[in-house]
Amino acid sequence: MxxxxxxxxxxxxxxxxxxxxxxxxxxxxxxxxxxxxxxxxxxxxxxxxxxxxxxxxxxxxxxxxxxxxxxxxxxxxxxxxILKKPFTTADVPIKKKEKILPKLLSKEQIKKLIEATDNLKHKLIVKLLYSSGLRLGELLNLKRKDLDFERNILYIRKGKGKKDRITLISENLKLDLLNYYSKNTFKTEYILEGRNGKYTKKSVQKVLDNLGKKIGTKVHPHMLRHSFATHLLDSGTDIRHIQKLLGHSDISTTEIYTHVSNKDLSNIRSPLDNI
Known part of the structure; x- marks a missing residue:
């Protein structure tokens, strides 16, 4: 050979x-x-x-x-x-993972983002990502049967790590979804459909990119998930509940949002203000 x-x-x-x-x-x-x-x-x-x-x-x-x-x-x-020759970081060194603070949008920016379009599907993309803390792949895989309107619960099937979880549906979003259902004929079981079946990652990214340009801010899907977590933390939601909603297996992953939350900082006065 x-x-x-x-x-x-x-x-x-x-x-x-x-x-x-x-x-x-x-x-x-x-x-x-x-x-x-x-x-x-x-x-x-x-x-x-x-x-x-x-x-x-x-x-x-x-x-x-x-x-x-x-x-x-x-x-x-x-x-x-494959080769049965395992090596460790002592054998082959590697740089530590960068600890970069998540980029997020303010509540005012998210409101502007939603108001920047009259397209109901585009509004739903923003609202679903933000109101439920979804990853892009989870949004695209979302099926109509995964939404429980009675209990205001959204089921995530086989999210990252192939784990199932539940998260929230806002009352505001529920009305938009029912309106969207009534105006569309579906060919698949997915909430978001494209020309050839399921909506694509590029389509969502393009929608957010265009809306971001309208409000003068670069927007990518994960920013809305970051914003969901940070705004919940700002409002006093227990970080362990946020961990479950996001589907994090390790609380340390969720704790990064404590570094961008204003919840505790807003109560601290600068020493300059006391002079």
Missing amino acids: DYTDLNQKHLEELKNICILKGFSKQTIKAYYYNVKRFLDFIAKSGLNLENNAIKSYLLTLNLSVNSMRLQYASLRFFFAE
Whole structure:
């Protein structure tokens, strides 16, 4: 078996083990692509599949810390599961994850965002992301049967990590949804439909980008989820409840919102004001 065939065999093994472990399509695609790039580098450089080759490869990349960490995770998985040559951060160092504060919108900006369009579907996109704290993928996978109007509950099926959870539906949103249902004929079971079935990520991103331009602010889907969490925290909601609504398995992930919340800061006077 020549080198090209061996690499292809490795890549197929990688894909299969990812599927067996239940990884998402996005993770499988990323791991496959990253490992293929590494194997191409090995073929061109003539290096062996050893730790030093990993170091050399990572040093050639000019990527952000988070992108570099994804490369690292891909190679670590490949070496451990396929080559049976596990390595640690002591063997191959990696930068720590950047602690970047989440970007969010004020309540006034969100109100302007909703009022910036007369398109009911576009209003629903903003309201669903903000009022329920949804991730983009969760919004697109939302089905009409997942909404319980009697209990004001929204069911998230197989969210991140393939976990189910429940979150909120606002009274304001409920009226818009019922209006939207009455004016549309659906071809699928999804709330948001495109021309060829389910609405796409690019379509949502384009809607928010256009609305953001109207109010003079760059907007991406996750900003509305960040805003949902921060505004709940500002209003005094227990962080453990917010953790459940967001679907975080670790409370430390939710605690980042304490760094952008004004709840405690608003009660502190600057020493300059006391002079």
